[in-house]
Structures are given as C-alpha cells and as structure tokens.
Amino acid sequence: MYTQGLDQGGRDQQAAVETAEQLAAFQKRIDAEEKIEAKDWMPEAYRRTLVRQISQHAHSEIIGMQPEGNWLTRAPSLKRKAILLAKVQDEAGHGLYLYSAAETLGVSRDQMVADLLSGKAKYSSIFNYPTLSWADIGAIGWLVDGAAIMNQIPLCRCSYGPYARAMVRVCKEESFHQRQGFDIMLNLCRGTDRQKAMAQDALNRWWWPSLMMFGPNDSESTHSAQSMAWKIKRFSNDELRQKFVDVTVQQAAFLGISVPDDDLKLDEASGHYNYGEIDWQEFIDVIAGNGPCNQQRLDKRRRAHDDGDWVREAAQAYANKQAARVAA
Ligand SMILES: [Fe+2]
Numbered sequence: 518m519y520t521q522g523l524d525q526g527g528r529d530q531q532a533a534v535e536t537a538e539q540l541a542a543f544q545k546r547i548d549a550e551e552k553i554e555a556k557d558w559m560p561e562a563y564r565r566t567l568v569r570q571i572s573q574h575a576h577s578e579i580i581g582m583q584p585e586g587n588w589l590t591r592a593p594s595l596k597r598k599a600i601l602l603a604k605v606q607d608e609a610g611h612g613l614y615l616y617s618a619a620e621t622l623g624v625s626r627d628q629m630v631a632d633l634l635s636g637k638a639k640y641s642s643i644f645n646y647p648t649l650s651w652a653d654i655g656a657i658g659w660l661v662d663g664a665a666i667m668n669q670i671p672l673c674r675c676s677y678g679p680y681a682r683a684m685v686r687v688c689k690e691e692s693f694h695q696r697q698g699f700d701i702m703l704n705l706c707r708g709t710d711r712q713k714a715m716a717q718d719a720l721n722r723w724w725w726p727s728l729m730m731f732g733p734n735d736s737e738s739t740h741s742a743q744s745m746a747w748k749i750k751r752f753s754n755d756e757l758r759q760k761f762v763d764v765t766v767q768q769a770a771f772l773g774i775s776v777p778d779d780d781l782k783l784d785e786a787s788g789h790y791n792y793g794e795i796d797w798q799e800f801i802d803v804i805a806g807n808g809p810c811n812q813q814r815l816d817k818r819r820r821a822h823d824d825g826d827w828v829r830e831a832a833q834a835y836a837n838k839q840a841a842r843v844a845a
C-alpha cells in the first residue's frame with residue numbers, strides 16, 4: 518500500500534490510498550482489454566500519465582496550427598488555400614476534442630491552457646521549426662502528419678476510453694492531411710527543376726525532426742514500460758519510428774527525392790531500413806525551449822489568447838443573462 522498526493526490542476530490536494538487489491542483488479546481489467554472510463558477507479562499515476570500525455574497532445578495540435586497558418590495567405594492557388602484552411606481548422610478541432618478528453622480526468626481546460634502559456638507544459642518539438650517555403654507545407658503533411666498517424670493509430674486502442682474514441686476521428690482526418698501533403702510534394706516533384714529542388718530542400722530540413730517526433734530511444738524513454746503495461750502505448754518509440762522509416766523511404770523514392778541520411782540502407786534479412794544516428798542534443802535543446810521558433814510560437818499563442826479575451830467575456834455575459842432569465 519502506498520500514498521500519493523493529488524496535485525493536478527482542478528483537484529484539491531488530498532491523500533489517495535491505493536491498495537494492492539485495487540491495483541491488481543485494475544491491471545486485470547487492462548489485461549482483459551476492457552476500456553477504463555472517466556468515473557472508474559484508476560491509479561493516480563495512470564491518471565497523471567494520461568493528463569500529461571493528452572494535454573501535451575492537445576497543445577501540439579493547437580501550436581501546430583502556426584507553422585502552416587504561416588502559408589495560408591501565400592498558398593499558390595485558391596484550391597490549395599481552401600485545402601490548407603480546412604486542414605488547419607481540423608487541427609484546432611483535434612486540440613478541442615483532446616482538451617475535452619483530458620478534462621474527463623479532472624483537470625480543467627483553464628489550467629491546461631495556463632500551463633501552455635506559462636511555458637510549463639510541453640508540446641511536440643516539431644512545431645518549433647520554421648516553414649520557409651511552400652514545399653514545407655507539403656513536407657509537414659507528408660512527414661509530420663504521417664508520423665502522427667503512426668503514433669496515433671495504436672492510440673485508437675488505448676485503454677482509456679475517452680482518449681481512444683477521440684483518436685478514431687482524429688486519425689481519419691490525419692490520413693487526409695498526410696495525403697494532401699504528399700500530393701503537394703508529388704506536384705512539386707513533377708514540376709520544374711526549381712520546384713523539385715524546393716521539395717528536396719524541405720525533405721532535407723524536416724526529415725530528422727520528424728524522426729525525433731517518436732521520442733527518445735527505448736533505452737532512454739522513462740515512461741514507456743509503464744505506459745505499455747497500462748496499454749496506453751501499444752508499440753515502443755523505436756518500433757514506431759522504424760515503421761515510419763520503412764514506409765516513408767519508399768514514398769521518397771516514388772517522389773524521386775532522397776532522404777538526407779548516408780547510413781540509410783535496406784537490411785535484406787529483416788526487411789527494415791537501417792538509419793543513421795539521430796542528433797539527440799538537438800532534440801533536447803528544442804524540448805528545453807531553445808529551438809528555432811519556440812519563443813515565437815509561445816508569444817503568438819499568448820497574443821491570440823489575449824486577443825480572444827473579449828470573446829470569452831461576451832460568452833460569459835451571455836451565459837449569465839440566460840441563467841438570470843431561467844431563474845426569473
Ligand atoms: Fe491533428
């Protein structure tokens with residue numbers, strides 16, 4: 518038996534006592550592939566892990582709108598603009614479902630937003646890189662949404678019901694995002710030499726940060742083993758990264774552009790591609806807030822939040838008026 522304090526936002530500080538019987542019964546449900554629902558008993562550490570993971574995921578969707586939003590006014594045609602607008606709106610929707618899923622675990626949306634704006638909460642390192650050309654929009658859809666799909670398809674079977682169900686629709690939309698990105702790349706690669714060079718340059722800059730999206734190597738990943746036992750995670754970081762490499766290298770070959778990795782080689786025996794060493798120092802630096810765009814992303818998010826103040830105030834005033842009318 519052990520005791521833990523509950524200190525996540527929205528909940529009062531209280532002591533929770535978890536017995537060995539409770540923990541064993543919980544694990545039995547997990548092992549039987551039962552979904553855990555919001556009001557079910559769960560270990561405090563399970564709840565906290567999910568709050569951390571789902572809120573980070575939500576923040577990533579919201580911050581992830583910025584690099585692509587950067588190209589909305591400069592998309593090369595009306596059709597591309599309409600597609601990109603729909604995609605960026607989908608990402609906002611993903612953020613909203615995910616904040617709602619996290620709220621079922623007893624953390625308030627206000628708290629999660631405050632943690633993002635203060636810089637306390639993390640979001641995916643990939644969104645701290647700049648989008649320098651239109652080809653970057655193709656590369657993001659192809660690689661970043663592609664990596665997101667690899668990560669998120671198994672989350673449709675996550676043991677926590679509200680998260681798993683949110684992921685079903687998110688994954689359908691991510692699949693559209695990946696295709697729109699690949700379609701941009703395909704058009705550029707079939708275009709002029711300059712367009713193809715733009716596509717190659719985008720792949721050069723987005724390849725390694727995309728591989729970092731899967732997180733540290735399994736040997737360095739602190740939360741992995743417990744998350745696997747709880748069936749929050751179904752595959753390890755390295756397994757998912759390998760799947761991504763195997764699929765994407767062949768897509769790059771189809772496009773006729775080359776993956777910027779001299780060590781990339783098909784291992785005939787296993788059927789998998791071996792790839793070079795990831796620059797983990799870069800990953801650590803970006804996560805620590807020192808990537809090329811961290812400051813810019815947070816500043817912009819804070820400004821957007823402040824600019825939305827009047828909307829929240831107006832909605833609150835309207836809700837108060839409605840409540841007063843019902844009470845009268
Ligand atoms: Fe998304």
Ligand SMILES: [Fe+2]
Pocket residue numbers: 608662665690691694
């Ligand atoms: Fe997406």
